[in-house]
Amino acid sequence: MRPKQVIYMxxxxxxxxxxxxxxxxxxxxxxxxxYVFPKLEGPISNRMKFNGKSVITWSINxxxxxxxxxxxxxxxxxxxxxxxxxxxxxxxxxxxxxxxHEQLERECAEFVGKEASYLVNFxxxxxVSAIDALVSKDDIIVYxxxxxxxxxxxxxxxxxxxxxxxxxxxxxxxxxxKRATKMAEKTGGGILLVSEGVFGMRGEQGKLxxxxxxxEKYNFRLLVDDAHxxxxxxxxxxxxxxxxxxxxxxxxxxxxxAKSMAGIGAFFAGDKDVVQYLQYxxxxxxxxxxxxxxxxxxxxxxxxxxxxxPELKEKLWDITNALQSGLRAAGFDLGTTETCITxxxxxxxxxxxxxxxxxxxxxxGVFCSIVVYPVIPKGMxxxxxxxxxxxTIEDVNETxxxxxxxxxxxxxxxxxxxxxxxxxx
Numbered sequence: 001m002r003p004k005q006v007i008y009m010x011x012x013x014x015x016x017x018x019x020x021x022x023x024x025x026x027x028x029x030x031x032x033x034x035y036v037f038p039k040l041e042g043p044i045s046n047r048m049k050f051n052g053k054s055v056i057t058w059s060i061n062x063x064x065x066x067x068x069x070x071x072x073x074x075x076x077x078x079x080x081x082x083x084x085x086x087x088x089x090x091x092x093x094x095x096x097x098x099x100x101h102e103q104l105e106r107e108c109a110e111f112v113g114k115e116a117s118y119l120v121n122f123x124x125x126x127x128v129s130a131i132d133a134l135v136s137k138d139d140i141i142v143y144x145x146x147x148x149x150x151x152x153x154x155x156x157x158x159x160x161x162x163x164x165x166x167x168x169x170x171x172x173x174x175x176x177x178k179r180a181t182k183m184a185e186k187t188g189g190g191i192l193l194v195s196e197g198v199f200g201m202r203g204e205q206g207k208l209x210x211x212x213x214x215x216e217k218y219n220f221r222l223l224v225d226d227a228h229x230x231x232x233x234x235x236x237x238x239x240x241x242x243x244x245x246x247x248x249x250x251x252x253x254x255x256x257x258a259k260s261m262a263g264i265g266a267f268f269a270g271d272k273d274v275v276q277y278l279q280y281x282x283x284x285x286x287x288x289x290x291x292x293x294x295x296x297x298x299x300x301x302x303x304x305x306x307x308x309x310p311e312l313k314e315k316l317w318d319i320t321n322a323l324q325s326g327l328r329a330a331g332f333d334l335g336t337t338e339t340c341i342t343x344x345x346x347x348x349x350x351x352x353x354x355x356x357x358x359x360x361x362x363x364x365g366v367f368c369s370i371v372v373y374p375v376i377p378k379g380m381x382x383x384x385x386x387x388x389x390x391x392t393i394e395d396v397n398e399t400x401x402x403x404x405x406x407x408x409x410x411x412x413x414x415x416x417x418x419x420x421x422x423x424x425x
Contacts, residue, residue, distance in 0.1 A: 096290025203337030231260020
């Protein structure tokens with residue numbers, strides 16, 4: 001007699017994926033290719049092509065206008081022609097190390113006032129891996145609730161305890177440092193506090209001065225993600241720590257090449273022993289191919305231009321001040337931004353936001369990023385503008401005029417009617 005076949009009733013892993021596409025994914029059919037995954041074309045500049053039309057582009061993080069600068073293109077092109085995109089092959093520890101990688105690390109460290117630095121291939125990947133390397137299961141992490149997704153993902157990897165404090169709320173930060181201190185006394189571990197130099201969504205600077213002051217009362221180390229501060233803030237563009245006069249109080253400083261440097265890659269900087277520890281323990285770099293030579297030589301050129309061409313940062317801030325003062329004079333809410341990042345806060349739901357952005361791009365020739373739930377609370381819309389040294393006062397004036405027009409339609413219900421018609425079609 002044959003034994004009965006046992007059938008295990010296990011749900012198909014993909015059932016959930018098919019039925020629940022996530023808060024953003026559920027809009028994919030209507031949004032993809034236009035509102036998300038849009039295709040900007042032409043040279044990176046203040047005006048590019050979108051959907052066949054010229055638009056003022058406020059969504060490119062090319063703060064200093066280096067992406068298509070002739071000197072940058074020359075170095076990028078020459079290195080690509082000589083070295084190719086493959087060299088050096090292999091991970092840094094094995095066969096992908098060169099004198100140019102070392103030179104870039106020395107120059108980055110010197111620029112941000114630290115003893116040493118370590119290059120990583122990508123900022124997101126690097127931050128996740130650095131947090132994983134810096135803490136053990138006995139250590140405690142304290143972090144700002146509005147930190148970037150790369151920090152959140154790094155914290156999620158932590159096998160120990162973590163405490164989150166209210167955004168830029170020093171009272172909440174100290175409360176959680178007290179909790180972390182009590183916990184660390186039990187586990188025998190230490191404390192890592194993580195903040196951003198500039199919070200990329202709202203444009204606020206992290207309260208680094210106040211956080212560093214807390215070191216007088218609590219024993220912790222400070223990791224700062226300064227992706228948006230590097231190149232835009234502080235003396236010579238040296239970052240938020242210099243802007244606030246507390247760079248020495250930052251134990252591990254992080255910056256990316258993907259914004260002011262208009263490139264790929266990133267670096268961590270700090271005391272030599274800490275940086276060396278990261279070199280030998282960051283899994284994302286130990287087991288990843290080295291940063292290609294055109295990226296390295298290109299970064300050296302970009303860093304030199306930041307050092308020697310202060311007019312780039314000055315132009316950036318001329319445009320930033322004109323844009324932000326003009327929008328505020330027109331009655332727009334920019335929140336508490338104190339950096340180049342310019343968030344315009346409006347009220348509405350996702351379908352209204354989609355109708356509004358379509359009007360802004362197609363009829364007013366203005367392209368900016370749209371931020372909605374779940375990134376921000378329901379009922380809120382942020383139109384996020386990134387000024388650059390390439391923008392002009394004409395761009396600023398046209399944009400303020402366009403924003404004034406779309407605000408009126410949002411408030412009088414025009415976009416709600418358009419959205420309802422689309423959703424029921």
